[in-house]
Amino acid sequence: MTAQGILSAIMLAALCFVAGCTSTANTGSAPGDVLSLQSGAGGATADGSLRLVTSLPAPAGTRDGADQLLSANDVLEINVYSADSLNRTVQVDSSGRVSLPLIGVKTAAGKSVRQFEEELEKAYGASYLQSPDITVFVKESASQRVTIDGEVAKSGLYPVSAGTTLLDAIALAGGFRDVADQSKVYIFRDVGGSKLVANYNVEQIRSGRLANPRVYGGDVVMVFTSKSRVAINNLKEALGMAVSASRLAVIP
Template identity: 55%
Template sequence: MGVFAKSCTTCVLLASLSISACTSTSSTTSSSPVDALQLTSSSAPLSGGGALQVVKELPAPQDTQNGNEQPLSPNDVLEVNVFQVDNLNRTVQVDAGGQISLPLIGTVTAAGKTVRQLEQEIETAYGVNYLQSPDVSVYIKESIGQRITVDGEVTKAGIFPVSSNSSLIDAVALAGGFNAVGDAKKVFVYRNIGTNTLVANYDVEQIRAGKSRNPRIYGGDKIVVFASKSKIAMNNLKDALGVASSAARLAVVPGL
């Protein structure tokens, strides 16, 4: 009977701690703006103009060609190589006006063009008066426009460089994955399209399982991982059980 009573007391303690943890979580964890937006409507005005719109899938940025390549931006650092003409090779930075300066041909507008477009323009410029069938390669060494922000419940939030074919899974990996309360089902990607900001919710568990498409990530995207309420409740429960267990051990120490 004593064992039975003790067992029942433990069950009641677990139940009460669980309810307390859930109550504590719901009172301290507010709904995110995206959660609220999904409950009310598919869009909401932004203070700076435009609107925040919830979409199922994010379109590619407007300044990409069929979603394949982003244009160069001011402050990007480029390496320009002319095949078999080493004295024309240069590492240059796109200036605030979007231009670069190269030997013989002078200034060339780079911002707003893709790497391939810039290569072709430089080849044409050198081919007019200086070289016969020039072969020019342009490489991006540093790209301001090719950076993303990863925030929320990840191991290391921050700003990270991305390549031209980075995916959402790659972005999560750059941030060290989810932390203890991060919810793989609540990964929101924000993207500026014109004056509007579009946001879509992706389930990384489904993506990893091969059940959903792994979306491409573009420079300028912001990825936010929200917390799992159930994980927070479980952590609160574990903490509460730890406190209760410590108190029980102290109670049996003689003299206390």
């Protein structure tokens, strides 16, 4: 077979491959790992551990995302007005508790900042201070981070703040790789002991057709691969190799 014939054969095979991948990719089905979620009742897996939903609610106990919940390893700055000797910077231990002067060990994890402030005011006011005024500031948050993985430039664990959105999270990870399927971006979240996942189409979010969802500490953002984009890249590589081969073939 001539070099031109080899090139034509490679192009034909590659185009057929792309067509096959494209027809599969455009069905709107979720990737294999997530598609399995749809087999159970209500979109749950067989053991009920993960549920596919159309949109994700805010984490439980946060007043629809208005409050931040404290967690183990958070560093807290506690200030007691008019009682500077009681001021402390403490780290929440692995069991979710902190030790404070006079009132001893208190559980912080799982409570909002305001809830914890009120609990401390009640504890100090019971025996030691008259109408105490206490503020709790989260100096370092171990929980306010999201994991971003899959087809992004820089997978990893990234800090988030109040108001961080999915588009913000993708930007933190350096944007999409060229083989990413922007219609297959999934957010996994624990909500009140239940594990939920939802599919978000970033192309539609960017065009304004869908709302840009907020992400919260503890979320996992997963970007899946576009089979058609992989096929196109393979085609480009194959064509480049074929062209190089054809050039070598005509060298006397």
